[in-house]
Amino acid sequence: MTTKATRAVGVDIGGTGIKGALVDLEAGQLLSDRVKVATPAGAEPDDVLAAVRSVLDTLGVTDADIPLGVAFPAIVKNGRTMSAANVADTWIGFDAERFFEDGLGREIHFANDADVAGVAEARYGAARGVKGLALLTTLGTGIGTAMLHNGVLIPNSELGHLQRANHESDAEAWAAYSAMEREQLSWKRWAKRLQWYYDYLEFLLSPDLFIVGGGVSKYADEFLPLLTLKTPIVPAVHRNNAGIIGAAALALAQETGTDAQGAAQNLVDTTT
Template sequence: MAAANRQAIGVDIGGTGIKAGVVDLVEGRLITDRIKVATPPGAEPKDVLAAVTQVLETLEVADSDLPLGVAFPAIVKGGRTMSAANVSDRWVGFAAEKFFEQGLGRDITFANDADVAGVAEQRYGAAKGVDGMVVLTTLGTGIGTALVYNGILVPNTELGHIQRANHGGDAETYAAFSAKERHGLSYEKWARRLQWYYNYVEFLLSPDLFVVGGGVSKHSERFLPLLSLRAPIVPAVHRNNAGIIGAAALAAD
């Protein structure tokens, strides 16, 4: 990899926080501090753009010519955000990539947050070197998913919204980490819900590996050993930095 292409900037926009850093693309690690600011209340486009500008200025890369990738909690097609999770409904159908490019005065790559986390784990983490189908899930407020087949990302999967037949609601309402917290479930009782979810996904896709991310993955020893699946299921490596690393990697492609 040429020296000029060894680094890129990643920005990870979430419902509560916006994080950014400069990434070494050879090793897949941050080479600056991770800068974080709170997501503005209401998460309107103009306010989110101002917050992203702030983190880039704090990193002293606002005028950098390094590739810039932005991860966002939405389905992203052709640079448009087609859904909105924990952000303003104004993002639905919004030309987000163009809006940010005009606001920042530079080219960017805009992508779904779970997808970029999947890219980070496939290139630099728990799924590196794994052939076949890898399913990454992030367990948090909802269940984000990324599908990688033989190293190729299949974008915008929404497997957290698998419906629960005869029970109402969807998978993330029932099995996300927020459901554990909401219902005061022990790890053992929550694992029964996760077992249902991962069984269902395994039946549909027959993956070769599950990777589990999200903040709760740092406690993976408390629930992953309770699951019984055909495919291995392992914790993510990059956790809260996965969005930054994956966004930077996609931007450099």
């Protein structure tokens, strides 16, 4: 594969949907329509693999000469998924990168979904050139987080799993967008939960910028003005496409042979 390519495929696996597209990595934009299929019930590895294969077939990008990045909602270390908050427990300790490579018959590059969304926003979006700590939160089935300090990715932060005092459920079970839908909360009632969550993050980390991604970010005007924070909070520039774009960008960067964190930093360094 050539490292001078300017396009790659990104696939973003989520708890409810699997999305993919061909990405222009110079502009940070989708070159194709976004293809989306439902995440299979139970989200077992074989079923998720079949769904990813369906996305690639629909896109017509099964050619191994085009780099492929896959984002996944779990802690990812050395290609292994080490958690399973919104997928089957089978993924815990699973050699996922090798599994997808064998199943797709091609090399892939595999990373945490919120981390790759952070990479996309650092290179092409709201975190570009931000000094200090930028904290991306993805509000969807769960709450994913990506920490970027002066553009350096700190991987696998998993701050959606902060515990609530005297409660059995964690932050994402109570404050994710899925909780709003499940409990049929108004924007105002849901914003009160988000207020607690972002207050907690402010107290713990003193960030310089919050960036809100995930599917609900397209409705940012409905809930961000309801929050009162010391830290500026803005919607992700690439909204729910950030995971696709970041996965594709990371795939191309890793063609150089660097690890995920090093590749992410190389991407950011090219724009600062």
